[in-house]
């Protein structure tokens with residue numbers, strides 16, 4: 314799997330729901346996790362590797378010997394707290410770029426697990442931020458869409474320069 318770097322049209326698409334959770338779905342999630350760990354990420358959404366499906370992997374545990382992977386199929390936010398938290402966010406599709414983003418501190422999501430079972434779970438802190446960031450990817454949104462246009466344009470320009478440099 315190869316991570317797509319912004320700006321790229323594939324990162325601005327709305328991903329499709331998974332109808333049936335099968336072995337292909339599970340295999341994609343496992344490969345996504347592997348790709349995420351390899352790149353030292355804490356979250357990855359399928360469109361970032363060119364698969365326009367509503368699949369997300371997350372692992373916010375900072376200890377590499379104590380993995381806590383989350384595999385989310387068709388994740389959907391059903392409740393957001395009114396209280397907000399600010400984290401400095403980065404993204405594997407926007408390498409070396411960071412910005413402070415304010416998001417609800419706590420969320421309740423519903424999703425399907427690898428058995429296809431519908432689950433509901435509460436997340437807070439960094440995990441809540443990370444999951445919101447990844448669900449944004451499924452709707453074609455990036456973290457820079459939450460900051461000022463000016464700051465967003467600076468970051469996008471830097472990424473275009475980086476892409477040109479890497480092509481040489």
Ligand code: NI
Nearest residue numbers: 403404405406
């Ligand atoms: Ni991201």
